[in-house]
Amino acid sequence: xxxxxxxxxxxxxxxxxxxxxxxxxxxxxxxxxxxxxxxxxxxxxxxxxxxxxxxxxxxxxxxxxxxxxxxxxxxxxxxxxxxxxxxxxxxxxxxxxxxxxxxxxxxxxxxxxxxxxxxxxxxxxxxxxxxxxxxxxxxxxxxxxxxxxxxxxxxxxxxxxxxxxxxxxxxxxxxxxxxxxxxxxxxxxxxxxxxxxxxxxxxxxxxxxxxxxxxxxxxxxxxxxxxxxxxxxxxxxxxxxxxxxxxxxx
Ligand code: NAD
Numbered sequence: 001x002x003x004x005x006x007x008x009x010x011x012x013x014x015x016x017x018x019x020x021x022x023x024x025x026x027x028x029x030x031x032x033x034x035x036x037x038x039x040x041x042x043x044x045x046x047x048x049x050x051x052x053x054x055x056x057x058x059x060x061x062x063x064x065x066x067x068x069x070x071x072x073x074x075x076x077x078x079x080x081x082x083x084x085x086x087x088x089x090x091x092x093x094x095x096x097x098x099x100x101x102x103x104x105x106x107x108x109x110x111x112x113x114x115x116x117x118x119x120x121x122x123x124x125x126x127x128x129x130x131x132x133x134x135x136x137x138x139x140x141x142x143x144x145x146x147x148x149x150x151x152x153x154x155x156x157x158x159x160x161x162x163x164x165x166x167x168x169x170x171x172x173x174x175x176x177x178x179x180x181x182x183x184x185x186x187x188x189x190x191x192x193x194x195x196x197x198x199x200x201x202x203x204x205x206x207x208x209x210x211x212x213x214x215x216x217x218x219x220x221x222x223x224x225x226x227x228x229x230x231x232x233x234x235x236x237x238x239x240x241x242x243x244x245x246x247x248x249x250x
Contacts, residue, residue, distance in 0.1 A: 004032025005230045010079040012036040012071050012124065014062050014116065015089030017043025019189030020139065023218035024086060024225045029054045031226060034079045038062070038071040039089065062089045062116035065123075072123050081131040084229045085124035087117045088139040088182075092191055093157075095150040106153055113157035114164070121168055125177055133176020137228045138165050140181040142244045158183075162240045169238030178237040180228045185244025187216035212245030 011028050015021035017039035025035050029051045037044040037051075038060040048057035058074050060067035075082045093109035094101065117138050128134035143151055144158030162181050169179040186192070186208035188201045192215075195201070201215045208215060224243045227233050242248045 004030065005226065005232065006084070007032035009033045009083040009229075010036075010075050010081050011084035011086060011229065012038060012075050012082060012120075013086040013088060014038045014060065014071070014120065015139075016047050016057075017041040017045075019191065020184065020187065020218045020221040020225070021086070021088045022047045023222040024088065025055065026051060027219070027222040027226055028084070028229065031230070033084065033229075036071055036075045036078070038067075062087070062120065063111035065119050068116070068119040069123050072120075072127050076127055076130075082124060082127040083131070083134040084137070085120055085128070085134065086137045086139075086225060086229065087120040087124075088137070088225075089116060090139060090141075090157075090191075093154045097150055098152040101153055109153040110157050110160075113154070114160045117161050117164055121164070121179070125168070125172060125179075128177050129175065134178075135229050135233070136165075136168070136177065136179040137225050138179070138181045140165070140183045140240060142183050142185045142242055142247050144181070145183055145240065145242065145248050165240065166238045173237055178228075178233070180233070180236060180238065181240040182221065182225055182228065183240050183242045183244065183248070184221050185210050185216050185242065185247040187218060187221055189218055208247075210245035210247045211250065214245065216243065216245060 016025045016037035035055045037048045040061045044057040048055035060071045140161040141158040165181040
């Protein structure tokens with residue numbers, strides 16, 4: 001499409017094979033962006049195929065520097081620039097008290113959730129600066145803003161994303177690069193075991209403890225990411241935006 005809120009823009013979205021990343025790739029493309037769909041699962045191919053010519057799929061493990069650099073280089077090579085970087089891929093990690101957490105899980109959760117954001121911004125912002133700037137969105141979590149039991153590793157990774165976002169927003173505020181974090185509450189994606197097979201949220205089943213009394217939907221997170229990606233948020237930087245049905249308010 002030639003119009004749309006992201007017309008002419010080029011986006012890299014990680015975790016684009018599922019959930020929030022897939023919904024965002026589809027929405028960004030509908031709003032006129034060309035999209036590099038990056039994921040480690042193989043499912044990024046399906047997302048890109050569903051979008052068509054405006055999308056390209058890239059295999060990337062976001063914790064691996066060469067893969068992240070390749071995703072960004074693909075945007076520049078294929079579409080000529082990088083305007084929007086959505087560092088969204090992430091994993092949950094084991095839910096246990098810290099005394100029962102394994103050192104290997106610490107490394108894995110921090111690598112996938114936080115090192116990924118470091119690598120994405122290190123190489124992605126450098127690319128944006130080559131064409132005058134852009135917008136970075138990092139997926140943190142409500143769990144990066146408040147404590148959750150048995151969640152020290154994930155919480156540390158997402159709290160780290162929030163602070164990495166804020167420091168980087170300050171560093172590039174006067175250079176045309178905006179950096180914001182998206183903090184989902186409990187959202188009905190494959191990260192939730194019961195949602196894995198694509199089943200809709202249960203109408204009368206377990207509802208998470210969010211004031212709205214329901215799960216968030218990937219499309220609702222994508223809508224917030226679209227706002228942060230596009231020019232409608234041109235004066236917004238360094239924000240950690242909860243999209244959580246009121247969860248962190250309580
Ligand atoms: P999801 O499982 O549907 O999607 C996550 C995607 O990330 C998957 O496609 C997966 O293959 C990909 N991924 C995992 N490890 C990767 C790696 N090393 N390299 C590249 N891709 C990798 O889950 P989602 O809910 O859409 O998750 C998106 C983001 O939202 C994550 O950062 C997650 O922590 C965050 N989040 C989710 C919730 C929730 O309730 N669903 C709440 C708060 C934050």
